[in-house]
Amino acid sequence: MDLFLQYLANGVVIGSTYVLVAVGLTLIFGILGVVNFAHGEFYMIGGYAGIFAITVLGLPVLPAVAVVLATAAVVGIAAEAILHKPMKNRDATSSIISSFGLAVALQNATLIVMGPQPQRLNLDVSKIPVLSSLPTDFGPVFLPQQRTLIPLTMVLLIAILYVVLRYTWTGRSLRAMAQHATVARLCGVRVERVAVVTFMVGAALAGIAGMLMSSIFLVYPIVGNMIALKAFTVVILGGMGNVAGAAAAGLLLGITESLTSGYIANSMRDIVGFVFVILVLLFRPQGLFGKAVDRS
Amino acid sequence: MAALSRRHMLSILGASVAAPAIVRAQSSEPLKIGGMLPLSGPASIEGRQIILGLQFAVEEINAKGGVFGRRIELVMEDDESNSTKGVTAVRRLIEREKVPFIVGTYATGVAAAASKVSAEYKIPMLSGGSTGALATDQNTPGDPWFFRSWPDSNAQGEDTAKAIVEKFKKTKVAIIHDNTNYGVTLAEQVTRVVGTAGGSIVSRDSYNAGEQDFSSMLTKLRTQRPEAVYIGGWAGDGANILRQAAEIGLRAQFVGSGSMLSDDFIRLAGPASEGFAVASLYEASTPNPVGKAFGERFRAKHNQDANTFSSLGFDSTTIALEAMRRAGKPDGAEIQKVLKSGMKDFPIVQGPAGTTASFNAKGSVDFPNFIAVIKDGKRRLDI
Structure with a gap:
């Protein structure tokens, strides 16, 4: 039982990053209809930005988060200008292919600038006020503070996102766009601004995930490949464009992987998610948490 | 002058361009040798360490007057750990640069693919880091064209x-x-x-x-x-x-x-x-006196300790240069004959004291690996 709880905790930590990356991905798809294969690179750039801010500039954590957010905002604006603005009236495949191209370009640019060797963020938790006072043992479960930080940040960011989507003008216009772009425009929603904001939010969520993960894992130029595939798995499981579904499916995938690794075999963990996706696509194409709607 | 045809003029021009080259080739034009390593791509960290060993070996031999009285020039190719690029690089080194041997490369898969090509041209290759057994196991026993101066995986x-x-x-x-x-x-x-x-x-x-x-x-x-x-x-x-x-x-x-x-x-x-x-295979604190001396010379030049990567690059290059000297001419087939059996007395810097370039039938050198243990952030052999 003790082991089961530890596996569960490990799953929640890794699942929280899936949630952060997948929610951005599903927002961009749900609102703009762009299938963004460069989303894993947003995560990778967030990791490098975090390392740059903390290791090179020597900033404390909160200003470093601001650096990551600023970088993500720039990346989001640029990605929107490349993947959405010139392509929005064309076939969806155009933006899919150009997002692949953007992913490869970003990976190789990073390879040239940062080199191929993996990097790590040295996050000194003892200097962070609230975090350093957190316990590392929760009954039989052991979690270092860097790991505890990840689900906490995830819950906080998703809560903020929920409030923004629900109660602000920007949030309402995002949701209006998701329901029907043309009608939203007729009602006075500034469609261009919504598109930029969507990309910025997506890049920021993925960038924060990348920064947090680089303190427990490593960052290297192609690290985004696998995380993007996992995020797509989560988005399909949760229902394309469904934010709450993506959050639930992300945690579910993390826990499933952890349990597979603990009770079956570690080599099976990456396979499980993709088997799930194939089954879902075959038998419940609207996703585990999606509603099937007939087009009127 | 009017009697000279266009064809004449061209042949005179051609001869005047070609003649100096022919004359130079017979005198002391640098002697080119081939090197191939992943200098970019996923294994570039290792590649950039290994190339230091190759360059160091060439500098040392040139300081002693080169081979056959000719300066040695190292021609490098980047294979990016990619088999296709490796095969192209080998062809280029052999066909265009006319190198008598090639030192390379790091990734076993690339070395295996590239050495098949070089063997067809009768040009020996000496490993630039590939440890996987595959690279030497594909040699015909008794007649290897791919040589590795350390034990396989x-x-x-x-x-x-x-x-x-x-x-x-x-x-x-x-x-x-x-x-x-x-x-x-x-x-x-x-x-x-x-x-x-x-x-x-x-x-x-x-x-x-x-x-x-x-x-x-x-x-x-x-x-x-x-x-x-x-x-x-x-x-x-x-x-x-x-x-x-x-x-x-x-x-x-x-x-x-x-x-x-x-x-x-x-x-x-x-x-x-x-x-x-x-x-x-090598640490700066090696008990091998040849290796220790190499480590001191390397440190004096680069201000960093030699490691397994730079030492294996150095060994592969010095072994090949010495084999070429013993063969008496820059000819791939002759060098391969010397490498097969004529280098058993040549001490190398890797491995324990007394290790020599004694290649076995598969083209590999057998000696026990050191077991290094990390203490205070450094690898040490004495623990």
Whole structure:
């Protein structure tokens, strides 16, 4: 039982990053209809930005988060200008292919600038006020503070996102766009601004995930490949464009992987998610948490 | 002058361009030798260490007056750890640069593909880091064209496994390996040898290269209480595993594959790398006097310690240059004949004292690997 709880905790930590990356991905798809294969690179750039801010500039954590957010905002604006603005009236495949191209370009640019060797963020938790006072043992479960930080940040960011989507003008216009772009425009929603904001939010969520993960894992130029595939798995499981579904499916995938690794075999963990996706696509194409709607 | 036709004019012009080249070739034009390494792409960290050894060997021989009175010029190609690029690079070196031998390359798969091509041209290749047994196993026994001046991956697995049981006295061994050819081959060899040396394997887990989260795998491993853990895979993953194992409090003797030799590995793993053991061909503190002297000369020039990578690059290059000198002419087939049997008295910097370039029938040199242990952030042989 003790082991089961530890596996569960490990799953929640890794699942929280899936949630952060997948929610951005599903927002961009749900609102703009762009299938963004460069989303894993947003995560990778967030990791490098975090390392740059903390290791090179020597900033404390909160200003470093601001650096990551600023970088993500720039990346989001640029990605929107490349993947959405010139392509929005064309076939969806155009933006899919150009997002692949953007992913490869970003990976190789990073390879040239940062080199191929993996990097790590040295996050000194003892200097962070609230975090350093957190316990590392929760009954039989052991979690270092860097790991505890990840689900906490995830819950906080998703809560903020929920409030923004629900109660602000920007949030309402995002949701209006998701329901029907043309009608939203007729009602006075500034469609261009919504598109930029969507990309910025997506890049920021993925960038924060990348920064947090680089303190427990490593960052290297192609690290985004696998995380993007996992995020797509989560988005399909949760229902394309469904934010709450993506959050639930992300945690579910993390826990499933952890349990597979603990009770079956570690080599099976990456396979499980993709088997799930194939089954879902075959038998419940609207996703585990999606509603099937007939087009009127 | 009007009698000269256009054809005449062209032939005179052609001759005047070609003639100086012919004259120069007969005098002391530099003698080109080939080098091929991954200088960009995923293995560029290693490639950039190895090339220092090649360049150092060439500088030293030129300081002594070169070979046949001619200066040696190293022509480098970048294969990016890619077989297609490697094959193209070998063709270019042989056809355009007319090199008599090639030192290269690091990735075993690329070395295996490229050496097939060079053998067709009767140009010998000397490994620039590839340890996988595949590269020398594909040689025709008794007539190798690909030479490696150190033991292959099977020998490395065997020496490592014996060190676990006999040197560290650990009998309950857990094995973790990635799913690449390199990781699987080493894991199988270690499993076999630990069994015959009197140890037992308590578990075996695999992961995909580049995987990030090992916490659940290591949590499970901790319940099996292994005394030693062997990791076969790339350096980045190994460093990740070490750190996460330290986090969850998995205490055991950790032993890794030869890829985890670099100082980058120690930097990435941090304090978790203390006590980690790895098979090594060369350390600056080597008991081999030839190697020690090389280390001192290298340090004087580069202000950094020579390591396994720079020493193997140095050995492959000096062996080939000496074989060419003994053959008496820059001819690939003649050099291969000397390499096969005529170098048994030539001391090399890798391995224990008295190691020579005595290639076996498959083109590999047999000597025991050192087992280096990391202490205070440095690899040491005396522990």
